[in-house]
Amino acid sequence: MTTISTDLSQSPPAGNSPSLIEKMALSKRQYEETGHYKGIDQLRLKQTDHFRYERVWAELRGALVSARETALHISASPIVRNIGELCFALYTPEGDSVVVSTGIITHVHTMSEGIKYMISQAYEDSPGIKEGDIFCNNDPTLGNVHTTDVHTIIPLFYEGELIGWAGGVAHQVDIGAGTPGHDPVASANRYEDGFYVTCEKVGSNHQLHKDWQIRAGLSTRTPVYWALDEKCRIAGCYIVKEALDRVIASEGIDYVRQFMDEAVEEGRQIFLARIKERLVPGIYETASFFDAPYADKAWHPEARIDYLMHAPLTLTIGAGGQFHMSMDGASAPVPMPFNASEGSMQGALWVLLTQTLIYDGKVNDGAYLAAGHNFPAGTWCNAQDHSLAYGSPWAFLIPSFTGLFRLLSRGYFARGFREEIVTGYGFTGDPLQGGGFLADGKTYFPVSNFELCAVGLGARGTMDGLDAAYAMWNPEADMGDAEVWETIESGLLYLSRRYKPDTAGYGRYRGGSGWEALRYVHGVQALQLYSFREGRVFHGGAGLYGGYPNSADYKVRVHNTNMAQLAAARKPYPLGEADPSDSELERLVQGEFLRTNEGMMFPEAFGDGDLFLSLFSGGPGYGDPLERDPQSVARDVLGHVYLPETAERAFGVVVRTSGDEMVVDEAATKTARENLRLRRSARAVSYEEFYARERELITTGQLSSPVRQMYQQSMHLSPSWAAKFKQFWNLPDTFSL
Amino acid sequence: MDQATLADLIDGKLPWHQLKEVLSGNKDIARFDLYIEVLQSRVSFKETILLPLGEHLYVVVDASGRRIVKCDCGYEFGPVERNWKCASAVLVRDSDELLEEIYDPWNRCDPSWEELREFYCPGCWSLLEVEAAPPGYPVMFDFQPDIDTFYQEYLGRPVPRS
Numbered sequence: 098m099t100t101i102s103t104d105l106s107q108s109p110p111a112g113n114s115p116s117l118i119e120k121m122a123l124s125k126r127q128y129e130e131t132g133h134y135k136g137i138d139q140l141r142l143k144q145t146d147h148f149r150y151e152r153v154w155a156e157l158r159g160a161l162v163s164a165r166e167t168a169l170h171i172s173a174s175p176i177v178r179n180i181g182e183l184c185f186a187l188y189t190p191e192g193d194s195v196v197v198s199t200g201i202i203t204h205v206h207t208m209s210e211g212i213k214y215m216i217s218q219a220y221e222d223s224p225g226i227k228e229g230d231i232f233c234n235n236d237p238t239l240g241n242v243h244t245t246d247v248h249t250i251i252p253l254f255y256e257g258e259l260i261g262w263a264g265g266v267a268h269q270v271d272i273g274a275g276t277p278g279h280d281p282v283a284s285a286n287r288y289e290d291g292f293y294v295t296c297e298k299v300g301s302n303h304q305l306h307k308d309w310q311i312r313a314g315l316s317t318r319t320p321v322y323w324a325l326d327e328k329c330r331i332a333g334c335y336i337v338k339e340a341l342d343r344v345i346a347s348e349g350i351d352y353v354r355q356f357m358d359e360a361v362e363e364g365r366q367i368f369l370a371r372i373k374e375r376l377v378p379g380i381y382e383t384a385s386f387f388d389a390p391y392a393d394k395a396w397h398p399e400a401r402i403d404y405l406m407h408a409p410l411t412l413t414i415g416a417g418g419q420f421h422m423s424m425d426g427a428s429a430p431v432p433m434p435f436n437a438s439e440g441s442m443q444g445a446l447w448v449l450l451t452q453t454l455i456y457d458g459k460v461n462d463g464a465y466l467a468a469g470h471n472f473p474a475g476t477w478c479n480a481q482d483h484s485l486a487y488g489s490p491w492a493f494l495i496p497s498f499t500g501l502f503r504l505l506s507r508g509y510f511a512r513g514f515r516e517e518i519v520t521g522y523g524f525t526g527d528p529l530q531g532g533g534f535l536a537d538g539k540t541y542f543p544v545s546n547f548e549l550c551a552v553g554l555g556a557r558g559t560m561d562g563l564d565a566a567y568a569m570w571n572p573e574a575d576m577g578d579a580e581v582w583e584t585i586e587s588g589l590l591y592l593s594r595r596y597k598p599d600t601a602g603y604g605r606y607r608g609g610s611g612w613e614a615l616r617y618v619h620g621v622q623a624l625q626l627y628s629f630r631e632g633r634v635f636h637g638g639a640g641l642y643g644g645y646p647n648s649a650d651y652k653v654r655v656h657n658t659n660m661a662q663l664a665a666a667r668k669p670y671p672l673g674e675a676d677p678s679d680s681e682l683e684r685l686v687q688g689e690f691l692r693t694n695e696g697m698m699f700p701e702a703f704g705d706g707d708l709f710l711s712l713f714s715g716g717p718g719y720g721d722p723l724e725r726d727p728q729s730v731a732r733d734v735l736g737h738v739y740l741p742e743t744a745e746r747a748f749g750v751v752v753r754t755s756g757d758e759m760v761v762d763e764a765a766t767k768t769a770r771e772n773l774r775l776r777r778s779a780r781a782v783s784y785e786e787f788y789a790r791e792r793e794l795i796t797t798g799q800l801s802s803p804v805r806q807m808y809q810q811s812m813h814l815s816p817s818w819a820a821k822f823k824q825f826w827n828l829p830d831t832f833s834l
Numbered sequence: 835m836d837q838a839t840l841a842d843l844i845d846g847k848l849p850w851h852q853l854k855e856v857l858s859g860n861k862d863i864a865r866f867d868l869y870i871e872v873l874q875s876r877v878s879f880k881e882t883i884l885l886p887l888g889e890h891l892y893v894v895v896d897a898s899g900r901r902i903v904k905c906d907c908g909y910e911f912g913p914v915e916r917n918w919k920c921a922s923a924v925l926v927r928d929s930d931e932l933l934e935e936i937y938d939p940w941n942r943c944d945p946s947w948e949e950l951r952e953f954y955c956p957g958c959w960s961l962l963e964v965e966a967a968p969p970g971y972p973v974m975f976d977f978q979p980d981i982d983t984f985y986q987e988y989l990g991r992p993v994p995r996s
Binding site: 373374375377378379380381382383384386388405416417504507510511512513514515516517559560599600603605606632633634635637638639640641642643644645646648649651676677678692694720721722723724743746747774777778780781782783784786787788790791792794795799800801803804807808821822825826 | 840843844846848853856857861863865866868869870885886887888889890919920921922923924925926935936937938939940941942943944946947948950951952954956959960961962963964965966967968969970971972973974975976977978979980983984987988
């Protein structure tokens with residue numbers, strides 16, 4: 098195992114002014130010694146002239162938002178232009194974010210890690226950091242999430258001195274990995290993750306290097322989109338630069354320098370104040386899981402295992418508003434592309450906090466500083482081994498952070514802030530990917546769909562979750578226009594997009610609904626497709642206070658269909674599969690059906706006339722489903738959120754059709770709910786009996802292989818988690834699985 | 835926020851335009867006291883609510899000063915330091931049949947990888963919490979509030995003694 102060095106003890110370059118290494122070390126020391134960013138305990142600029150301070154903030158914030166909106170119209174691939182898979186940020190010289198744009202702001206912190214890496218590696222000496230330089234990074238081991246999120250970072254100078262950095266991230270359609278697309282499933286090591294750029298200087302004098310452009314152009318399957326997105330990122334960074342120059346011209350360099358530092362400290366202070374305002378001190382615990390059933394699929398021998406990801410999450414809130422979260426007990430890294438770097442976990446923590454505790458105010462790395470965290474080294478969430486695959490860490494990262502929403506919501510509930518509660522979110526999964534050639538045999542088209550950027554949000558504490566409108570990594574969720582996706586994925590047409598019944602988690606307030614899209618392969622010579630979601634387990638965990646998890650995924654595709662004959666005969670064709678147990682697909686189409694109750698699908702060949710059903714996640718529920726207003730359940734059935742039989746079996750609500758309406762049968766509903774309550778009391782067992790049964794599973798070796806291995810890994814990697822496990826089940830210290 | 839508005843918020847009856855104002859507005863530090871007032875007026879038991887713990891559940895202090903977890907139906911789950919789930923009734927959906935009572939066969943988890951645990955109040959049979967966890971997973975202790983610190987450091991007053 099090897100790890101890329103982040104040693105901060107390298108000698109600084111010679112010169113009179115402090116080097117960036119020295120500045121970064123000083124900033125770190127000042128924070129450790131004082132608890133304040135750069136030792137700033139008074140926000141003097143804000144106190145002296147509040148309006149001036151806020152005006153500067155607003156001008157920079159507006160510039161960052163404008164940079165994103167403008168740049169994607171200057172030049173961008175469809176994936177960036179269609180749904181804004183892009184963000185920008187302004188950083189201090191030490192690499193701490195000050196002001197951010199909208200968009201995929203999970204990357205605000207990942208770029209921070211990239212800047213800090215360049216500083217720590219003495220880039221000032223070699224390759225040098227000069228005005229006009231352009232740097233590029235997409236290496237997860239330096240803080241990025243996965244290789245398809247590409248950073249462009251430029252240093253910002255004033256009269257020869259570096260005063261900050263501007264950075265932009267855009268998500269690529271393809272990154273030249275072993276399989277086409279942006280989130281591979283088949284890669285087992287770094288060398289299959291695709292095009293790696295490890296904090297490289299790729300431009301000087303405000304121009305990209307020619308050799309870099311050639312290399313990048315040859316390293317992905319979609320060089321035109323790569324070039325468009327790189328121009329987009331550069332354009333945005335220069336819009337940020339110009340905005341900073343304008344502020345310096347009007348306010349003076351000294352003011353701007355001090356402003357940048359105070360804004361970070363204010364961000365930190367706001368975070369701590371919010372904790373005391375909205376939460377209750379104490380210990381909050383939960384856990385999330387994700388399945389990777391690879392035993393019968395993996396291409397590499399070492400990856401032929403069924404793996405269960407374990408993400409235990411403990412949040413401790415202190416007397417002074419201190420925040421500390423820990424994933425102690427997380428399971429081991431994998432020979433799969435789902436490993437995560439510490440930087441990506443930090444970015445995810447930050448982006449979720451910006452959506453719940455610090456959605457207003459000064460959103461920057463101040464909150465990151467205040468949010469203590471432990472992602473244990475050597476586990477999947479901080480693997481520290483650059484030879485591993487990091488192509489799709491989202492598969493583990495996204496479910497693992499559902500717990501954070503649940504835990505914070507318990508605090509909101511206790512304080513009475515019911516409106517802030519959210520039970521989690523659906524998995525932004527089923528990223529249909531691949532690529533192929535049109536019938537001419539020459540025209541390549543990528544399949545890198547990003548309509549998954551709009552899944553169900555978990556139920557709120559006062560209302561249902563958003564339907565098909567949430568992505569944890571992009572607060573501006575957007576599924577994009579089907580017509581645009583068809584333009585890119587020109588051999589893969591849409592037959593439908595519609596709500597998928599029964600995807601929303603049950604509860605007094607239901608989760609947001611998921612949805613489905615039926616795709617039709619047409620006019621291709623060759624095509625491969627793959628995708629992934631959870632399937633053996635529910636996404637993340639359950640809901641809150643009696644709310645159930647949203648439905649797990651399954652996969653269905655149909656090869657060698659009679660769709661052409663149906664069209665020629667003008668017969669009905671399917672639009673999806675509202676009820677998989679009474680399948681519209683199977684009623685209307687003939688062909689070779691492949692159906693599994695797993696979400697993982699390795700690359701598979703498709704041909705003209707084949708069908709693929711994309712399934713997008715709903716969100717978890719809140720509260721006892723038997724307490725849901727029956728009229729709301731009737732509206733759900735009318736709106737295709739639930740099937741009528743699900744309304745009865747999960748909610749105890751009996752509905753019937755009356756013209757265009759769905760009406761509640763009050764008497765039958767009363768009886769159904771009474772019966773469900775009686776069934777609870779008739780079948781539930783005492784806690785003691787439950788405990789004895791579960792313990793017996795462990796002591797008598799009745800656990801399945803992936804579950805047993807998960808426990809083995811967590812106990813091996815964390816003695817404290819092992820002790821907790823043994824203590825809970827009253828097992829001897831010598832016990833092992 | 836007045837008591838009626840908060841009551842509507844709790845009941846999910848606040849119209850969207852009002853709820854949006856609450857979501858976008860500043861949080862009132864007085865919310866907690868008002869919240870306790872509303873909740874206390876709704877329960878039939880006499881003990882003082884110290885902290886709402888979840889739907890139906892409260893940490894209360896009884897006449898002898900003990901802090902216990904209590905359901906709004908009156909069922910007592912024991913001291914707050916102990917996980918209230920240890921005094922609940924449990925149904926584990928750990929088979930295809932039990933899972934398919936509420937999920938379509940294509941929408942459920944695989945019970946050899948994960949099970950659903952439903953924790954009920956033995957007094958009123960309300961469903962209080964659901965866990966989705968692998969078989970053999972330790973029961974989650976969702977929340978252990980530090981009530982003394984909350985009252986003293988966050989609210990600036992001592993904890994009610996009875």
